Amino acid sequence: MKKFFLSVILLVSLFSCSSLFAATAIKKVAPAFWWAGMKNPELQVMLYGEHIASAEVSISSKDIMLQEVVKQENPNYLLLYMNISEAAPQKFEIILKQGKKQTVVPYELKQRRPSASEVEGFNSSDVLYLIMPDRFANGDVSNDIIPGMLEAKVDRNDPFARHGGDLKGIENQLDYIANLGVTSIWLNPIQENDMKEGSYHGYAITDYYQVDRRFGSNEEFRSLVQQAHNKGLKVVMDMIFNHCGDQNYLFKDMPSKDWFNFKGNYVQTTFKTATPSDPYASDYAKKIVVDGWFSECMPDFNQRNRHVATYLIQSSIWWIEYAGINGIRQDTHPYADFNMMSDWCKAVTEEYPNFNIVGETWIGSNVLVSYWQKDSKVAAPKNSYLRTVMDFPLMDQMNNAFDEETNDWNGGLYRLFDYLSQDIVYADPMNLLIFLDNHDTSRFYRSEAATQNLDRYKQALTFLLTTRGIPQIYYGTEILMAADKANGDGLLRCDFPGGWQNDTRNCFDATNRTAQQYEAFSFLQKLLQWRKGNEVIAKGKLKHFSPNKGVYVYERKYGDQSVAVFLNGNNREQTINLNEYQEILPASSAHNVLTGETVKLEKEWTLPSRGILILSF
Template identity: 65%
Template sequence: MKQIIITIVLCLTFNLPWVSALNVQKTEPAFWWSGMQNTELQILLYGNDISTDNVSLSASDIRIKEIVRLENPNYLLLYLDLTETAPQQFDIILKKNGEQAVIPYQIKDRKDSPAGAQGFDASDVLYLIMPDRFANGNPDNDRVSGMLENKVDRSDPFARHGGDIQGIENHLDYFTDLGVTAIWLNPILENNMREGSYHGYAITDYYAVDPRLGSNQEFCRMVEAAHNKGLKIVMDMIFNHCGSEHFFFKDKPSDNWFNFQDNFTQTSYQTMPQMDIHRSDYDKTKSVDGWFTESMPDLNQRNRHVATYLIQNSIWWIEYAGIDGIRQDTHPYADFEMMARWCRAVKAEYPDFNIVGETWLGSNVGVSFWQEDSKVAYPRNSYLPTVMDFPLTNLMSYVFDEETNEWDRGLAKIYDYLSQDIVYANPMNLLVFLDNHDTSRFYKTTPSSGLNRYKQALAFLLTVRGIPQIYYGTEIVMAGDKANGDGALRNDFPGGWKGDKVNAFTPAGRDSLQTEAFTYIQKLLRWRAGNEVVAKGSYTHFIPRNGVYVYERRLGNRSVVVLLNGTDEKKMLDLAPYREVLPASSANELLSGKNIRLDSSLSLSARDVMILEF
C-alpha cells in the first residue's frame, strides 16, 4: 500500500498547500485545545475529491461524532468529541483506493495559552487603528510574492500604504503615554483581493494574519507586549461576509454556504427589518441575505456548519493570541439567532470577555434592540454585551456647533437624547465615539470651528456614560470628510513611515495647534485612567438653562460635575438649581488646575468646559 505522510509545522505556518496523491490542501483549525467548555470540535478538510475518503483517528480517547460529506466532493467536515481528551498529538487518517494520507493534529494544553481575554468596559478608552495607515515598522513585508494586490502607493487613498503590526508594536509606549488603555485594530486577517485590500474587510483566510501586515507570530508577540504595558487588544471580526477570493467562494462547499450565491443580490443596507414587526419577508431577506458588495459574498449563518466554523474561529483567536475583546462588523446584517449563539459560546469560555457589535442604526430604539437583555427585543435576546451608540455620534457631529439657548438646538439635544436611556438594558455598555474609519472625522478645519468645539466634545465623550473610543489621529486633530471618499478618513499618521517630513509621534514634530490638542486630550485620558467615578458612577443631568448643560457622575462619596457652555457668549450661571450636586463651597477644576468658588453664581467663558471634582 502506498502511504503519504503529511507534516504540519504547528504554530509556524498555517494552511499551506500540501502535495499528496489525496491532495489535502487545508485543515482548519490547524490545532485546538483540551479543557474547553464546549467539547465538540469541527475540523474542516479541503482537498481534491476527498469527500468519499474513509476517515479514522489514531487517538483512543477522541470519538468521531459525525462525518459530513457536502455536495462539493472537495470538502470533509469532521465533528470530534473531546470530552475525555488529554493534550496530545494524533493523526487523522484518510484512505481511498489503496492510498493513505496521515494528517498530524495537535490538541494543546489550555493552560499554556497566553494571558488575555480580560474584556473591556467603561473604565477603558479604546484607540481605533487602521493598521495599513498607522505606521510601517517592517518595509520588507510591503510587497509579498503571490498576493493579488502587491503594490504600495501612499499617494493613492485606495491603495495599500504599508502600515503593519510591527509599526503598531513600535508605538506601544506612545499609547501608554497618551493615556488610552486598549487598542482596537481594524481587520488584520488575510485579504488577498485584487484591489481595496488595505481596509481588511474582505477576508480570504480566517486563520492567518495578512502577510503584508505581518505573521500570526508577530501578532501574538505584539499582543503580549501590549499586555506587558497594561494595554488590551480588541480584534475586528467579520461574520457577515468574506472576500470573493476565499476558497469557500471560489469552490463553494454546498449550495447553501452563501446567500444568493448563484445570483448576486446586494443588501438594501436597511437593517430595521430585523426588528420591524410589520416587515415584509422580501425586505428582511434582502437586508440580511443580500451581499454587502459584489466582492464580499454573504455567508449563510443559518447553515449549521458555517455557524460552527465562525464561532470556532473567534474562540481560536482568543485562545491562541490572548486578545481581550472583539468588535463584530455589520452585526445586524447576519442571522440574529446564530449571532446570539456565538455571543453565548464566547462568554461560556471567557466570562470576562466583551464583544461590541457594529449597530449602525439611526435611533436609540433601533440600537437598543441589539443589546443583551433588551426590553425592546424581548423575548428574543442577542446576548451581545456592547452596542455602538451611532445616534449619539450623529448628534455630537453638529450640536457642539449650535447655540443652546433654544430648546431644540445644541446641547439641549444631548440632554433630550440621554433622557431616553431607559430604552437601553445597560447604558454603560454603549461604545461612544466622535468618529471612526467609516465617518467623517470630527475635527473640522473651518476657521469657525477651532479647538473650542473639539475640547467640549472630548470632555463630554470622556465623562459621559459608556465606553469611549477615539480614532487614531484625533489627538493631533487629523481631519477628513467622507464626501471626499473613505480614503480621506484613513490618512497616514505623520511620522509612521521612514522619511516622513513630520513625525507627530514626538512633541517636536507637532505644531502649536497639535500640541495644544494633544496636551488637552492627554490630560483628560490620564485623569480618566483608573477613575472609578466615570467608569462606574451614576449619571445625573439637568435640563440646559441659559445655554449651559450640567451633569454629575457619582460613586459613593466621590463625584465629578461637568459644566458645558454651549453658547458663544460669556454666561453667569445661577448655581441654585444645582446645589444637589455641589456638596462643597469650592472644588478643584481639572482642566485649569484652579480651585473654583461655588457661591451663588459661576462665570463661564464662551464655549467653556469645567470639570469639578468633589
C-alpha cells in the same frame, strides 16, 4: 534489448504502485490546532483537498471520539466533528484511506494557558483607540509587497491602495499610545485579505485563520497582544461574519452552494438595517437586507447552515485562545442572521465570561440600536446576548451639538440632554460604545474652517470622556487629523504623519507638532490620564440638568466621590447661579480637573465662551 524493455516495464509498474499509495495533498486544515480543556466539548475540523470526500476517516487518539464525518456537495471537503471532553493535551493523527491510498494529517490539542478563560474584556473603564493598521505606521518594509498576493503594490499617493502599515509599526508606537492615556487598541481587520484591489481596509477576508502577511504573521500578532498587555493596553480585534472576500477559498471552491446566501449568486442587500426589527416588514424585505450581499466582491455567508455557523464561531474562539485578545468588534452586525449571532455571543461568553463583544449597529435611532443589545426589552423575547452596541445616534447628535449655540429647549447641547434622557430604551447604557467618528465617517475635526475650532474640539472630548458608556477615539484625533467622507473613504483613513521613514513630519514626536496640535494633544492626554482608573467615571451614576442659559450641567457619582461637569454652549461668557445645582455640589470647594487648582464655590460662576468646568469632589 530484452533486458532494457524488462527494466522499463518494472519502472512503470513501480510508479503505478507508488501512485496507488500516494497521499492526497491537504490544502487547508481549519483550525490548524485546538486546545484541550475547553468548555465546549465539540470540535469541528475542516479538511480541504482534492477529492477527499470518498475517504474513510479514522483518528489515532483513544480519548477523542469522532462523532460525525460530514461530506459536502463538493468532493474537496470533509467536515469532522469530534468530542474532546475527555481529551488531554496531545498530538494525534487524522487518517484518510481511499483504496490503497492513505493520507495522514497530524493534529494537536494544545495545553491551555493558565486562566485562559478569565481574559478581561473591555468595559466602561476603558477608552479604545481605533487604528487602521495599513495607515498607522510601517515598521517592516520587507512585508510591504508579498510575491504571489493579488494586490502587489504599495502607493501612498493612492488613498485606495495599500500604504504599508503593519503590526510592527503599531508595536513600535505602543509607548506613544499608552502615554496618550487610552487603555485599549481596536484594530481594523488584520486577517488575510488577498483581494485584487482595495485590500488595505481588511473587510474582505480570504482566510479566517491567517493574519495578512503584509501586516505580519500570526506569531507577530500574538506577540503584539502580549506586548500591549505588558504596557497596560487591551486589544480588540475586528471580525466579519456577515460576508467574506470573493477570493476566499470557501467561495472560489464552495463546500456547497448553501454555504452562501442565494446559492452563491450575487443579490445586493438594501442596507436598510431597520428592517430586521420592523414589526411590519415583509418577509421579502427582511430576506433581502439580511441575505443580500454587502457588495459583489463580498459574498454573504448563510449562517443558518450549521456548518457555516460552527466554522465562524470556532474561528473567533481560536483567536481569543491563541492571541489572548480582550474583545471583538463585529462588523455589520444587523446584516447577519440574528439567531446565529446570538448563539455566537452565548458561546463566547460561556467560554470567556469576562470577555466583551461590540456589534456595529449603524442605525439612526436609539430605539432601533437598543434592539440589538443583550436583554433588550424592545427585542424580547428574542435576545442577542450582545453586551455592547455602537451608539451611532449619539455620534450624530455630538457632530451637530458643538456647532450650534444652545437654546434651553432645542439645539446645541440641549441635543445631548434630550438624547440621554431617552436612555430608558437601553438595557445597559454603560455598555454603549460612544465615539465622535471612526473609519467610516467624516472626522469630527474636518477640513472646513467652521469645525477647526479647539473650543468645539475640547468640549466634545470632555463630554465623550465624562458621560456614560465606553469611549472610542479614532487614531489621529489627538493631532487634529481632518477628513470629510464626501472626499471618499480612502481619505478618512490617511496615514499618521511620522509612521513612515520618509515622512517630512513625525507627529509621534511632540517637538514636530504645530502649536494647535500640541494644545489639542495636551488637553486630550490630560483628560485621558485623569480618566484612567477613575471609578467615578467608569462606574458612577449619571445625573443631569436641562440646559439653563445655554449651560449643560451633569454629575457622575460613585460612592462618596463625584464629578460635576459644566459646559457653556454659548459663543459668549455666561454667569450661572450655583444654587440650582446644590444637590451635586457637596462641598464649598472642589478640585478643578483642568487647571489642577482648588476652587471655592460661591453663589455664582462665570464660564467663558464655550467654557468647560470639571469639578472633582
